[in-house]
Amino acid sequence: MENIFKEKNLPYTKVPMGMVPRMAFPYIFFSLVNVMRALGFVRIDEIRIDSKNAEDVGKDISIKIKDTIPIIVGSYESVCRRWKNNLNENAKTIAIPSVLPELVHNDFVAWKNLDEKFSLIILESEREENKKAIEFIKKKFGKCRIIEVEARGRSKIERMLYFILLAGFTSYYLAKLKNELPEENEIINEWKRYLSE
Numbered sequence: 001m002e003n004i005f006k007e008k009n010l011p012y013t014k015v016p017m018g019m020v021p022r023m024a025f026p027y028i029f030f031s032l033v034n035v036m037r038a039l040g041f042v043r044i045d046e047i048r049i050d051s052k053n054a055e056d057v058g059k060d061i062s063i064k065i066k067d068t069i070p071i072i073v074g075s076y077e078s079v080c081r082r083w084k085n086n087l088n089e090n091a092k093t094i095a096i097p098s099v100l101p102e103l104v105h106n107d108f109v110a111w112k113n114l115d116e117k118f119s120l121i122i123l124e125s126e127r128e129e130n131k132k133a134i135e136f137i138k139k140k141f142g143k144c145r146i147i148e149v150e151a152r153g154r155s156k157i158e159r160m161l162y163f164i165l166l167a168g169f170t171s172y173y174l175a176k177l178k179n180e181l182p183e184e185n186e187i188i189n190e191w192k193r194y195l196s197e
Contacts, residue, residue, distance in 0.1 A: 011038035050152050058169025065119045066177050071096045074123035083167040090171035090182035100130040118144040
């Protein structure tokens with residue numbers, strides 16, 4: 001593919017080989033942005049993410065959720081899913097994504113059983129219509145640990161990327177607390193071997 005792109009004088013970016021996909025996300029994402037920018041499809045001049053803050057906050061969250069089943073509440077399904085996947089794969093922890101505003105129609109019904117075994121990680125919403133739901137969650141489901149996280153960033157994309165980076169740091173430090181290896185996925189390798197038999 002690289003040769004084809006070179007021959008046709010098309011923009012491309014090489015992504016380093018050998019990384020597990022979740023750890024390659026920044027390479028893949030920013031490569032895509034650079035190619036889209038070169039083709040004139042997007043106008044993103046710079047993206048700034050406060051990685052130091054994300055690491056500090058992620059470390060703090062990992063301590064708070066260590067002995068719980070985290071439920072990730074947020075406005076962006078892709079971000080909530082990213083949190084779940086990172087917590088599953090890196091920290092070997094069961095996690096549940098729950099997306100606003102949909103969760104008020106379904107999840108609330110099951111949440112009557114939430115207790116101290118659960119934690120709610122609320123990724124603060126910039127959407128006005130979801131603020132009322134977050135207020136209600138904090139009042140109604142106080143039996144479980146509630147962790148509110150404010151997005152940092154000047155634009156929607158920066159705030160989403162901040163939350164994604166935070167998911168990585170939280171899951172990494174949670175893995176360390178649980179003595180798990182973030183990069184180890186033996187059960188997935190076992191599944192692939194089983195499929196090939």
